[in-house]
Amino acid sequence: MKKISMQLEKANLKKTKHRLLILKILAETNDFLSADDLFIRAKQSDTKISLSTVYRILDSFAEKKIVSTLNIDNSKQVYYEMAHQEHAHHLICLDCQSVIHIKDCPIHDYQSQLSKTYNFQVKRHSLEFYGYCSKCQKSKKNQ
Amino acid sequence: MKKISMQLEKANLKKTKHRLLILKILAETNDFLSADDLFIRAKQSDTKISLSTVYRILDSFAEKKIVSTLNIDNSKQVYYEMAHQEHAHHLICLDCQSVIHIKDCPIHDYQSQLSKTYNFQVKRHSLEFYGYCSKCQKSKKNQ
DNA sequence: GTGTTTAATGCTAACCATTTGCATTTAGAC
């Protein structure tokens, strides 16, 4: 059995052609994609799909931790990628929207210290860096 | 001259009663407020105001750095507070939505290191912790 | 103060990402 459909099996989700298609698209890219990005790519295959199905599939995948989501400040859309096993942070380019993954997490120790100081039970954190990627730094100089 | 209206002066914004009102409401609270929260509070004063005015005022305030914004993961609304001089992070309660400010920033050094490693020019970062505040931890236990 | 100019406001409709309701289709179990 293919690795991709195994994910659905493990998650106890029915293997539908739409779910397999969305999984395949996600598996083929390293970028974060919005629901609409996925919808557009899915339509390009010969499978017919509706946008609400894409949303419903993404919701179920998020619940089962098959995908992870990224909320970019000041952007209204949610972005999705295949979930990695590891906790990660991101460098987000303000110009071209590209995202660089960082696997290293500098604040795990800090977090447990926080919990004590504020008596706050931290469940997760989000740490995102915004700025300009090397490509966009160059093109800005040339303007 | 009052401190509040001085902010408008410094920012080169006309002193209108609506702007002064929004500033006053922001100055009176330590919480983050959504545009709608502000709209509701503003209506309770005797000044007539429309929601689009609230949005426009907040946009101008954000541009002039009079307010700072908070984007909470999985929430569609933007939250606003009077801008503090200092960079801060937050503990956000998943239950009661309360926000605790943390002035300490654990990643300034890390950030400059990142810039070198990835040749990425970091302009800012957002670091938010999600979990349960002490009050909500207690009420969860009692359920 | 009055007049003038330009920005701010109110109102309504538009927008965009996302969600929902409901009828139809399909996967999976028998």
Added chain:
DNA sequence: GTCTAAATGCAAATGGTTAGCATTAAACAC
């Protein structure tokens, strides 16, 4: 193949935010 619950398509609804345009009000000159 039959059955049943879950998945899907479609269209309409939702919620936060933005835009267009006519009206009002600051700010500045006089």
